[in-house]
Amino acid sequence: MRVPEPRGPLSEAVGAALRTGDPLPTHVAAPSAVLDDEDAQLALWMLFELHFRGFEDAVGDREWGPDLLRLRGGLEAGMEQELRAATRAVVEAAPDSGDLAEDLFALVAADDGPSVASYLQRHATREQVLEFLRQRSLYALKESDAHSFVLGRLDGPVKAALAEIQYDEYGSGRPERLHSTLYADALDAAGLDSTYGAYLPEVRVETLAANTVQAVFGMRRRLRGAAMGFLAAFETTSSLPCRKIATGIERVGLPAATAEYFSEHVEADAVHEQVAVRDVCAGLVAREPQLREDVLFGVATSLHLDAVTGARMLERWDAASVQAGTTSLVRVPVGVPDMPVGRAS
Structure with missing residues (x-):
């Protein structure tokens, strides 16, 4: 898999760092809200993917790059904080x-x-x-x-x-x-x-x-x-x-x-x-x-x-x-035709 197309400035910065091997600019940081931000979520997914299958067009060994870990840590902390807030009432009321x-x-x-x-x-x-x-x-x-x-x-x-x-x-x-x-x-x-x-x-x-x-x-x-x-x-x-x-x-x-x-x-x-x-x-x-x-x-x-x-x-x-033309996917045209059936069962 190749580095995906960005969905905003954060995922764009991460993608550029992966493709060039250059460190992230020092001003790049996690946003205040992460959970419902597609740019932040894609950036986080890319950073984690370095620990799974990786990207064929990423330069060098970036899995443990300090600059990427710094950003990943900020994104993780924000996501955990939001999820704890969203689930607190359920956890406190659990039997x-x-x-x-x-x-x-x-x-x-x-x-x-x-x-x-x-x-x-x-x-x-x-x-x-x-x-x-x-x-x-x-x-x-x-x-x-x-x-x-x-x-x-x-x-x-x-x-x-x-x-x-x-x-x-x-x-x-x-x-x-x-x-x-x-x-x-x-x-x-x-x-x-x-x-x-x-x-x-x-x-x-x-x-x-x-x-x-x-x-x-x-x-x-x-x-x-x-x-x-x-x-x-x-x-x-x-x-x-x-x-x-x-x-x-x-x-x-x-x-x-x-x-x-x-x-x-x-x-x-x-x-x-x-x-x-x-x-x-x-x-x-x-x-x-x-x-x-x-x-x-x-x-x-x-x-x-x-x-x-x-x-x-x-x-x-x-x-x-x-x-109105809405689908459950992004960047997919309305009226997607039936897909051809592949291998027979």
Whole structure:
């Protein structure tokens, strides 16, 4: 993947620094608000990407460049502060029965955010399903990688439990069953581009934020509790929605190979949710009780960002918005034709 096109002066400065190898100008700094700023979110995504796949046109080894780390630290701090403020009421009101696992399940069950999965199952057009697949590609083509950074910060049964989840996510030793590979296959079957990062220019700011937050949590030892709480909420809200999404994919006539990725997660995540909540989160807090609030913060953050993303996506898909030419993507013309179907299922 090459350095993406900027969305503002901050991401432009980061891109220039990566392509030239020159240090960031000293005046470049994080803005006061990060969470809903697409320029700041793209800049943060680029800075984290140096720790994942990188950019083929980046000059030199910039992964640990002090100037880039300075900016990244400011962006991370701002995002964490905004998320703590947005989720504080939920965290403070979270149940405290003495059984953390049951408390986490109750917290997730109480969430009443909008259901994109239900809309995809029953109402979405073919074009809207394809939009959803493109948005999700930013996460799914490197699925679970951010959480792997946490493994070295855990020990004992908690580490083994997280490794169990990650082993499944990474195909249980079979490269063709890597969940990221299954998603690439799903995109290919739908006639979409499975190249890593291909749809980065099209994703909305809330999709960027839902991805960068996983690295914010996963790459700081201090936030290991939040990282595991986020993972637990993600897994706990995955199985049934994936079943609905698979049904919607089949309903609009996309190949079975596109639905397979989601069908795989119906059973896998039903198991993962129990492991993530009971063995990882509850086990972690049993060993380190001071991390309870951060685990709750991670759960609340996942639910909050999912609700924001879902509400905005459904708003852009309502009849009036569609008639006005709105899509869930950016820089995409109205009336995108049906994509050609790729590989047969």
